Amino acid sequence: MTAFAPAAPRRAIQDLPDELISQIAAGEVVERPASVVRELVDNALDAGATQITVRLLAGGVRLIAVEDDGCGIPREELPVALRRHATSKIRDLQELEHVGTMGFRGEALAAIASVSETSILSRLDGEDKAWLLEARSGELRPAPRNRGTTLEVKELFFSTPARRKFLKSDATELAHCIESVRRHALARPDVGFAIWHEGKLVEQWRAVPLAEGADRNEALARRLGDVLGDDFIANSIAVQRTSASSGITVYGRAGLPDAARSRPDQQYCYVNGRFVRDKVLTHAAKSAYEDVLHGHKQPIYALYVEMDPARVDVNVHPTKIEVRFRDSREVHQAIKHAVEDALAAPRAALLADAAQAPLTEANAPAAPASLGWQPSTSPVRAPMAPQVQYAMPLQEVAGHKVNDLQALWAPLREATPAPSAS
Ligand SMILES: Nc1ncnc2c1ncn2[C@@H]1O[C@H](COP(=O)(O)OP(=O)(O)OP(=O)(O)O)[C@@H](O)[C@H]1O
Ligand SMILES: [Mg+2]
Structure with missing residues (x-):
């Protein structure tokens, strides 16, 4: 069709069928x-x-x-669970603004069922049997199962072959599925996760019970070690800080500068337990490393932000991977300071250690102060982790320059949406 082709004859406006709305x-x-x-x-x-x-099966x-x-x-609610805009999680606008659950839009199951063969098998506590609902046929029948729910989604995109063509190899799709569970597992050490592919157990992360009053950072470190490997723990420091002004708590672990990678593939950020991708968060974390990381090195971290749910809007995109903060600046500050504090602690220990040790050739500072932390080949006492050794700049570099902070806040002042996920 050329730009000058006559317009198609007008068609009457009609409601779309329910199924098509869900497919869209x-x-x-x-x-x-x-x-x-x-x-x-x-x-x-x-x-x-x-x-x-x-x-x-077959990468999902x-x-x-x-x-x-x-x-x-409950049996009578099984068909409702598959309906569009049906949810048990919120009732009104006020609940939406304080939402504490992962879901709230009441559309995921309807959308999934519209592009696959879906069934739900569920049993309530105290019931003597489970009920199985086949979404496509609407057939509901009793079936064996313990308390809980099994969702089965078969032949994804069978009705929309164009979508199916976009899928990559089974191995690639499997890797994405594992990453999806990994993101949840990093947020919930108290929950056990297992992933099976083609009948083989491919990942298993056991629950780390969190006793009342126990240090959540300890449970988290165990889970982070299980999921990301012991190296992640050995090469990172605990982060724990609550901002007095905003009340925002940031905890988790921040990698040592030496553990930085060429790709940002070990950067996990959570807001109120939800994995998010957000430029304010990644910028804040990166800026905390500004004096100690050079070039395009990407720090590793798993950071958990806890804040008043009313100050963060999670209803930005159906996937909920994007959020919008009421005040991006306070979140930025909270993260930056929390990570800076964590990074400063071992550095301060080294400096104190250096002050006590007589200055010899072996422990003399090897780098100019302006370069901050530098990996060193000369032996240094009290390394932070067995495999990491640093020379000691004896003078601290004051302050951190965040060159493009202005740019980061500028859109806010103009009342346009805050920068968010890439
Ligand atoms: N595994 C489960 N166990 C118990 N209830 C479930 C389970 N999965 C779904 N439900 C019920 O079905 C409802 C619909 O689920 P669905 O995922 O479609 O919507 P939602 O989670 O409420 O919102 P969102 O679309 O944001 O995910 C939920 O509100 C919940 O009550
Ligand atoms: Mg849901």
């Missing part, structure tokens, strides 16, 4: 098997599960089954 919504919510895994694990966590098992394209031991769904 599915375009946003369900991009690939990993998106289904994300939504189903979100639901299992919202149901209070302590153990979640994900079973996949042929089957995604997510089993939980959560509260279950």
Whole structure:
């Protein structure tokens, strides 16, 4: 058709059929098997599960089954769970503004069911049997199961072959599915996760019980070690800081400068337990490393921001991976200071240590102060981690320059949306 082709004759405005509306919504919510895994694990966590098992066939394209031991769904509500805009999680605008659950839009299951063969099997506590609902046929029948819910999603995009063509190899889709569960697992050390592919156990992260009053950073460090490897723990420092002015708490772990990588593939940020991608958060974390990381090195970290839910809008995109802060600046400050404090602690220990030690050739400072922390080949006492050794700049560099902070805040002042996910 050329730019000058006559316009097609006008067609009457009509309501779209329900199924098509869900399929259109599915375009946003369900991009690939990993998106289904994300939504189903979100639901299992919202149901209070302590153990979640994900079973996949063909990278999740042929089957995604997510089993939980959560509260279950009553028989009469099973068909409602699959309806668009039906949710048990919020009732009104006020609840939306303070939402504490992973889901709240009431659209994930409807969207998933519109582009796959979906079934729900669920049993409530105190019931003598479970009920199985086949979404497509609407058939509901009793079936065996313990308390909890199993969602089965088969043949994803079978009705929308164009979408199916965008999928990558099974191995790639599997890797995305695992990453999706990993993001949840890093937020919930108290929940056990297992992933099976083609009948083989590919990942298992056991629950780390959190006794009352126990240090959550300890449980978190165990889970981070299980999921990201012991190196992540050995090469990182605990972060824990509550900002007196904003009340925002930031905890987790920040990698030592030496552990920085060429790609930003070990950067996990959570806001109120939700994995998010947000420029304010990544900029804040990066700026804390400004004096100690050079070039394009990417720090590693897992940072958890706890803040008043009324001060962060999670209803920005159906996938909820983007958020909008009421005051980006306070969040930026809270993260930057928390990470700076954590990085300063071992440096301060080294400086104190250096002050006590007689200055010899072996422990003399090897780098100019302006370069901050420099990896050194000369032996230094009291390294922070067995494999990391640093020379000691004896003079601290004062302040941190964040050159493009102005740019970061500028859109806010003009009342345009805050910068968010890439
Ligand atoms: N594993 C589960 N255990 C218990 N209830 C569940 C489970 N999965 C879904 N539900 C119920 O089904 C409802 C619909 O789920 P769905 O994921 O479509 O919407 P939601 O989680 O409320 O919102 P969102 O679309 O943001 O995910 C939920 O509100 C919940 O009551
Ligand atoms: Mg949901």
